[in-house]
Amino acid sequence: MNKIGYLGPKGTFTEMAAVSIFAGEELVPFETIPACMDALAAEDIDRAVIPLENTIEGSVNMTLDYLIHKHNLPIIGEVTVPIEQHLMVHPSRAEQWREIEDVYSHPHAIAQCHDFLTDILPGASLHYTNSTSAAAEKLHDDPSMNAAAVANVLAAEQYGLTIVNENVHDYENNHTRFVVLAQEASMELQPAASRTGDKTTLMVTLPSDFSGALHQVLSAFAWRKLNLTKIESRPMKTGIGNYFFVIDVDQLMDDVLLPGAVAELEALGCGVRILGSYPCLFSVEEIESTEKKPIPK
Amino acid sequence: MNKIGYLGPKGTFTEMAAVSIFAGEELVPFETIPACMDALAAEDIDRAVIPLENTIEGSVNMTLDYLIHKHNLPIIGEVTVPIEQHLMVHPSRAEQWREIEDVYSHPHAIAQCHDFLTDILPGASLHYTNSTSAAAEKLHDDPSMNAAAVANVLAAEQYGLTIVNENVHDYENNHTRFVVLAQEASMELQPAASRTGDKTTLMVTLPSDFSGALHQVLSAFAWRKLNLTKIESRPMKTGIGNYFFVIDVDQLMDDVLLPGAVAELEALGCGVRILGSYPCLFSVEEIESTEKKPIPK
Numbered sequence: 001m002n003k004i005g006y007l008g009p010k011g012t013f014t015e016m017a018a019v020s021i022f023a024g025e026e027l028v029p030f031e032t033i034p035a036c037m038d039a040l041a042a043e044d045i046d047r048a049v050i051p052l053e054n055t056i057e058g059s060v061n062m063t064l065d066y067l068i069h070k071h072n073l074p075i076i077g078e079v080t081v082p083i084e085q086h087l088m089v090h091p092s093r094a095e096q097w098r099e100i101e102d103v104y105s106h107p108h109a110i111a112q113c114h115d116f117l118t119d120i121l122p123g124a125s126l127h128y129t130n131s132t133s134a135a136a137e138k139l140h141d142d143p144s145m146n147a148a149a150v151a152n153v154l155a156a157e158q159y160g161l162t163i164v165n166e167n168v169h170d171y172e173n174n175h176t177r178f179v180v181l182a183q184e185a186s187m188e189l190q191p192a193a194s195r196t197g198d199k200t201t202l203m204v205t206l207p208s209d210f211s212g213a214l215h216q217v218l219s220a221f222a223w224r225k226l227n228l229t230k231i232e233s234r235p236m237k238t239g240i241g242n243y244f245f246v247i248d249v250d251q252l253m254d255d256v257l258l259p260g261a262v263a264e265l266e267a268l269g270c271g272v273r274i275l276g277s278y279p280c281l282f283s284v285e286e287i288e289s290t291e292k293k294p295i296p297k
Numbered sequence: 298m299n300k301i302g303y304l305g306p307k308g309t310f311t312e313m314a315a316v317s318i319f320a321g322e323e324l325v326p327f328e329t330i331p332a333c334m335d336a337l338a339a340e341d342i343d344r345a346v347i348p349l350e351n352t353i354e355g356s357v358n359m360t361l362d363y364l365i366h367k368h369n370l371p372i373i374g375e376v377t378v379p380i381e382q383h384l385m386v387h388p389s390r391a392e393q394w395r396e397i398e399d400v401y402s403h404p405h406a407i408a409q410c411h412d413f414l415t416d417i418l419p420g421a422s423l424h425y426t427n428s429t430s431a432a433a434e435k436l437h438d439d440p441s442m443n444a445a446a447v448a449n450v451l452a453a454e455q456y457g458l459t460i461v462n463e464n465v466h467d468y469e470n471n472h473t474r475f476v477v478l479a480q481e482a483s484m485e486l487q488p489a490a491s492r493t494g495d496k497t498t499l500m501v502t503l504p505s506d507f508s509g510a511l512h513q514v515l516s517a518f519a520w521r522k523l524n525l526t527k528i529e530s531r532p533m534k535t536g537i538g539n540y541f542f543v544i545d546v547d548q549l550m551d552d553v554l555l556p557g558a559v560a561e562l563e564a565l566g567c568g569v570r571i572l573g574s575y576p577c578l579f580s581v582e583e584i585e586s587t588e589k590k591p592i593p594k
Binding site: 031032033034035038053061062065069107108110111112114115126128129130170171210211212214215218219221222226227228229230231232233 | 328329330331332335350358359362366404405407408409411412415423425426427467468507508509511512515516518519522523524525526527528529530
């Protein structure tokens with residue numbers, strides 16, 4: 001059995017991502033992204049699952065900073081998880097949920113459900129917890145509270161709460177990307193069912209003349225008909241005026257086109273580092289044995 | 298006196314940003330980014346200061362989502378604040394700070410100081426609070442705790458704590474960008490001292506063929522020698538395969554070049570929206586009457 005580290009606590013979207021691809025393995029929650037990456041570098045764990053894009057649990061900047069400046073840990077997979085927040089209460093309060101006086105959740109989750117909370121529970125007081133699952137745990141521990149939590153389906157299961165209103169977040173189509181890191185590059189993650197494509201992530205440094213040089217960089221991809229799915233500029237830590245780019249290409253490393261683009265970029269004076277070449281997986285929400293209950297609206 | 302809304306609570310980096318440009322005005326903390334923007338749209342406040350880039354307090358995705366999908370509130374200024382985290386204790390414990398047993402802070406701040414805490418205070422237990430300033434408040438309220446907080450200089454002042462170790466974050470050159478929003482475009486923010494430049498932020502939508510079309514978009518800027526300082530692709534909320542770009546140009550809207558680039562992009566079939574054209578300000582850390590104490594190392 002492998003040890004899979006992830007950004008905890010239990011009951012968060014990162015755990016949902018980890019469970020969806022590593023069911024049956026030993027899952028080990030870590031308190032912070034750097035602690036999880038350090039453990040992987042030290043070989044205390046075999047794989048790490050951490051958020052790459054901005055989410056209520058983590059920070060893209062932190063993950064990228066540590067991937068680029070501190071560790072050389074290849075990305076071996078990406079997992080996209082739909083961010084679906086639900087309103088949940090202790091089962092004894094499910095009938096009278098409209099009368100609840102207090103709502104608990106992580107500050108970002110409260111913000112994501114701003115319109116719902118303002119419209120449907122205008123009189124409720126809002127209280128912050130350190131994670132969405134901590135809010136669910138609180139309600140589980142003290143059934144006497146006339147309160148609801150905003151959290152995900154995993155937290156509802158874990159703490160025996162009843163979901164009384166599904167998808168209470170303001171915007172649809174919210175997804176968060178998590179990456180799976182390993183000590184060495186690997187193509188082990190290939191479950192056909194949930195595979196949505198492949199990706200190669202490059203870090204390209206560009207010492208000066210941002211717009212002209214970036215235009216050149218994109219030429220190297222455009223004339224080879226290599227499709228990009230993401231481009232993001234980030235300032236180097238070394239000073240103002242130096243940038244690097246994180247570029248996602250929608251295919252695995254091949255023998256001709258991608259190596260050709262990389263060679264062309266290096267000839268232009270750019271630095272190129274391949275952060276990973278890996279399959280993209282999609283995590284469906286219904287994990288394990290969730291028994292669906294009818295939802296009163 | 299104007300009412301300036303900002304993402305609270307008091308003692309956070311967002312308050313530092315707000316104080317640095319709106320000293321003397323009435324500052325009103327809001328619990329969430331959407332609540333602050335709603336209040337501005339409803340004219341309950343005159344200006345709003347919210348984080349635009351990823352930070353321990355907020356989320357770029359949320360700010361951009363609400364700016365693009367919900368409100369039409371122009372950016373009238375940008376404030377960059379250096380993110381400097383310090384280790385602080387109750388004054389009665391300043392001598393024995395190396396013996397503290399517990400460290401309190403926001404989870405992202407704890408993560409940002411991972412190396413320092415692992416090296417210097419390996420035996421201390423880590424505890425999470427909802428904001429860095431909440432950690433400082435906790436120590437202020439209960440001097441009997443043998444504990445330290447990781448927070449900023451404003452929180453140390455506000456809660457009368459002694460900074461025993463400065464700049465305990467792992468990476469230097471951490472800055473966070475905040476934006477000032479108003480109901481209407483304005484050039485009112487022009488304090489010469491801290492002005493580092495100007496910026497125009499465009500949202501460009503690109504229906505298909507990401508890499509080829511983006512290459513064309515950049516041509517419109519490159520041949521006019523318009524310098525970009527940031528480019529970021531984001532998926533539209535309407536479905537997979539549609540993207541928009543947030544592009545920063547390092548100058549104010551002019552009469553010829555920028556309107557020419559916009560017209561060219563529109564002729565190529567892109568949608569263009571100007572999110573703001575505004576001065577960039579830099580917030581120095583020493584605000585108000587901070588009395589510097591010697592720092593034991």
